[in-house]
Amino acid sequence: MITDFGRSAGVQARLHDLVPGGAHTYARGADQYPEHMAPVLVRGQGCRVTDCDGNEFVEYGMGLRSVTLGHGYRPVVDAVTAAVADGVSFSRPTVTELAAAEDFLALVPGADMVKFAKNGSDATTAAVRLARAVTDRITVAVCAQPFFSVDDWFIGTTAMSAGIPPQPTVSFPYSDLPALEQVLAGREIACVVMEAATALQEPPPGYLTGVRELCDRYGTLLVFDEMITGFRWAAGGAQQVYGVVPDLSCWGKAMGNGFPIAALAGRREYLELGGLRTDAARVFLLSTTHGPETGGLAAFRAVVHAYATTDPVGRMEAAGRRLRTGIEEITAELGIGDRLCLAGRPSCLLFRTLDPDGNPSQEFRTLFLQELLRQGVLGQSFVTSAAHTDRDIDHTIEACRHAAAVYRRALDQGTVTGLLEGRPVAPALRAHAAPRRLLTEVAR
Structure with a gap:
């Protein structure tokens, strides 16, 4: 289980000092993740990423859905390297x-x-x-x-x-x-x-x-x-x-x-x-x-070649179907399939988190994200890439087994109190950033 985010928290705090919002895209903001559990990343390979604490995660929605072939995909990297060597x-x-x-x-x-x-x-x-x-x-x-x-x-x-x-x-x-x-x-x-x-x-x-x-x-x-x-x-x-x-x-x-x-x-x-x-x-x-500039165009041309000679869309969809089947079996066993649900195209799966009354809940969403992170899964969705292997999907299904069990406990007690650590996530586009004091009080 992953519990140490100390270095990420320190880097994130410094980012807030220097970058408005602490990130260059609102969807990447720390407020989109459980409090004190927002990994700051240092590298990625395939669909796995490593943060500055040394934690490794299976990542979903990679690059805000821009990375479909995988991090460090060699044909793209090689094409860009060759292109920029001749001028950018x-x-x-x-x-x-x-x-x-x-x-x-x-x-x-x-x-x-x-x-x-x-x-x-x-x-x-x-x-x-x-x-x-x-x-x-x-x-x-x-x-x-x-x-x-x-x-x-x-x-x-x-x-x-x-x-x-x-x-x-x-x-x-x-x-x-x-x-x-x-x-x-x-x-x-x-x-x-x-x-x-x-x-x-x-x-x-x-x-x-x-x-x-x-x-x-x-x-x-x-x-x-x-x-x-x-x-x-x-x-x-x-x-x-x-x-x-x-x-x-x-x-x-x-x-x-x-x-x-x-x-x-x-x-x-x-x-x-x-x-x-x-x-x-x-x-x-x-x-x-x-x-x-030549790097971006070379990357695009390498992507076109990959789509012409392999089947990234088919692999994304196959991974998404396998993931959906595994998770839905778990939620059915726990009797929470109407409260923790998957929706969307297989290559673009989203999860819906509902409270005991069946209403969309940021608190329950945050609890699910928290437990996934502890099991080494990072993502605001289950949007797959062609780099997600059976091993990665199996890892995610087992992480969801743990997270869904905690989710069931919260549903049974009618609240996330005692299970969620910190404040809930918030909509990325909102008029006001809640004061730190209020965020702490919400968590209580």
Whole structure:
């Protein structure tokens, strides 16, 4: 059992002194893990990581779902090493940019052009900017899904909207065509931004086709966010799986197996408005110093090769199915399958933690995370990678056996008191950080 997080706690405290929030991504924050049990990592190999206390964990949701082939995946590392040895950034395009664009467009046949960047927010915001220029409209319709961008047009709609003026962004629910039509009919909408599917939401039959038809009818561009679905649902993303082609699509995460690279792709008639072959007023689309650096492009090309010659998606899904079966057998034996449940696509499994009354509970979630950590499992989900072996899945199932037994004890006594050490985790995007005193009192 893992109990020593002393060095991690010290490093985390120092990070809070120097980095706002103590991490560079809110989802990586210490408030997303049990108190005093937030490992600070030093290395990873495959799906296993080691923290600065020497603890080893089987990791899930690796790199916020960006690492699908495994940490230190040798073909990607070798490709990046060779590329950067010849230079990283130049004053003119490189032949690697052409090769990477050809690779990308061969994967996504509905797209005519692509432009690379370094993070997903740049790509989604460029899509919004382009849609506004094409349609001469301002308002954006965003599906009620977790996250699309750090930029004002989206963050202004969240609880962390301080410092952002009111935004012309409206929301619509997933899988409800009448609700979307009401939004499109009632306003001049530049674009519809959505994930075609999520871990918890597969599109009902005909839904995405209906979205496509509504956008065409109302002169609105359709933008698919493929940050998670790309290279996890399929190499060609959700649009490949469901057969619906958007006007624009935004990519990132797994396309570099953890190396920073993102992309905006779509129809030529739109993307050329950010180019040099148009007589129309030009759009400032994407202009980045590091978008075409050779390391990221080399990583992407190596990822494409891995997906063409092996079956990462199949391995992720097989690992997820095996994990689901093992955990559901345990929760059924304990009689808590309706309180500790798995949901989602096999390659993108999430766990739902409910209290004795059947309500979602941060306290019970934290208890489950705490017990998993003690058994050497790290993750806010059970999102698998192609690097998760049978051994890793067996380790996780045994960890869940222990964690589920503690969870059952908490359900029986009606509270996590005496079992949970410290404060519960909190939503990553929230308006106020609870004072330290309050966090301590909550734990009591």
